[in-house]
Amino acid sequence: MEHRIERIKKQLHAQSYKLTPQREATVRVLLEREEDHLSAEDVYLLVKEKAPEIGLATVYRTLELLSELKVVDKINFGDGVSRYDLRKEGAEHFHHHLVCIECGSVEEIVDDLLGDVEKIVENDWGFQVKDHRLTFHGVCKQCQETAVQSKTS
Amino acid sequence: MEHRIERIKKQLHAQSYKLTPQREATVRVLLEREEDHLSAEDVYLLVKEKAPEIGLATVYRTLELLSELKVVDKINFGDGVSRYDLRKEGAEHFHHHLVCIECGSVEEIVDDLLGDVEKIVENDWGFQVKDHRLTFHGVCKQCQETAVQSKTS
DNA sequence: TTCTCTGCAAAACGTTTGCAGGGCG
DNA sequence: CGCCCTGCAAACGTTTTGCAGAGAA
Numbered sequence: 248m249e250h251r252i253e254r255i256k257k258q259l260h261a262q263s264y265k266l267t268p269q270r271e272a273t274v275r276v277l278l279e280r281e282e283d284h285l286s287a288e289d290v291y292l293l294v295k296e297k298a299p300e301i302g303l304a305t306v307y308r309t310l311e312l313l314s315e316l317k318v319v320d321k322i323n324f325g326d327g328v329s330r331y332d333l334r335k336e337g338a339e340h341f342h343h344h345l346v347c348i349e350c351g352s353v354e355e356i357v358d359d360l361l362g363d364v365e366k367i368v369e370n371d372w373g374f375q376v377k378d379h380r381l382t383f384h385g386v387c388k389q390c391q392e393t394a395v396q397s398k399t400s
Numbered sequence: 401m402e403h404r405i406e407r408i409k410k411q412l413h414a415q416s417y418k419l420t421p422q423r424e425a426t427v428r429v430l431l432e433r434e435e436d437h438l439s440a441e442d443v444y445l446l447v448k449e450k451a452p453e454i455g456l457a458t459v460y461r462t463l464e465l466l467s468e469l470k471v472v473d474k475i476n477f478g479d480g481v482s483r484y485d486l487r488k489e490g491a492e493h494f495h496h497h498l499v500c501i502e503c504g505s506v507e508e509i510v511d512d513l514l515g516d517v518e519k520i521v522e523n524d525w526g527f528q529v530k531d532h533r534l535t536f537h538g539v540c541k542q543c544q545e546t547a548v549q550s551k552t553s
Numbered sequence: 554t555t556c557t558c559t560g561c562a563a564a565a566c567g568t569t570t571g572c573a574g575g576g577c578g
Numbered sequence: 579c580g581c582c583c584t585g586c587a588a589a590c591g592t593t594t595t596g597c598a599g600a601g602a603a
Contacts, residue, residue, distance in 0.1 A: 302560040373541035388526035455585040
């Protein structure tokens with residue numbers, strides 16, 4: 248945890264940005280809730296618990312900054328809010344998401360499933376891939392089981 | 401073109417919706433600019449050229465309706481606007497996008513590249529896939545060539 | 554000092570909604 | 579009549595911005 252903060256601090260310094268207390272508090276929230284795909288508002292409320300004087304605009308500016316530095320990925324599941332996802336440490340590939348249309352849960356896939364697909368895109372379309380976004384919408388394991396149970400009961 | 405309008409008309413009727421003049425004008429714009437990934441505002445301005453009395457809200461309501469009927473796909477490239485993409489006639493699989501980070505152009509991939517990946521997700525995660533969104537961000541062929549030219553000149 | 558960063562409030566943006574009226578069965 | 583649909587304007591929720599001040603180098 249601490250060394251990840253250190254690492255981000257260095258990334259900021261490398262571009263002459265500072266890790267201010269507000270920025271650090273924001274980063275800590277993202278680290279603590281790494282699995283949660285928080286919206287800016289979510290982050291704001293959590294940061295406010297530790298540092299009540301922080302402003303929403305600062306959170307937005309921090310998330311924007313972290314996004315530019317590729318410390319976080321800004322993702323969008325189509326519900327009108329941007330969500331912010333810490334990049335896995337040292338991960339070269341981006342992670343994908345399984346969004347359940349029943350319960351709204353979001354699962355992460357860390358495996359890189361797109362190696363072959365990227366090669367096809369580069370070879371057949373001459374498109375140089377820098378980043379990708381892949382989201383599956385469907386029914387998660389739990390909801391499938393729940394559906395079966397309610398049928399048999 | 402006309403038979404595609406007919407088809408959509410039938411889809412609407414099947415759910416007891418009407419193809420009003422405003423809806424038809426909207427659909428025509430989508431058909432004419434099929435390659436263009438228009439935002440609601442874009443559609444509105446284009447429809448207004450033919451039917452100046454139309455309101456923006458009607459365009460939104462129509463796009464929403466067409467989206468529910470799966471006539472169009474609502475997509476989001478992360479720039480804060482929803483875009484609307486006519487579904488290819490008879491296409492069972494959804495299409496993917498190549499977004500150029502240099503010039504902003506959007507290319508479509510109609511091939512279904514994700515068959516194998518979906519199987520992995522279903523088998524390994526027990527997740528029942530209903531839909532997917534795949535977007536690559538990178539540099540398109542033209543921009544790569546332009547970059548090479550400006551280096552050699 | 555100079556420069557970055559912050560908090561607040563206001564503004565901007567895309568989108569949705571309430572409502573009164575229109576059109577058609 | 580009843581019902582669906584429309585246009586307008588207002589409202590909404592998210593995100594951005596202007597600005598004056600705080601704080602560090």
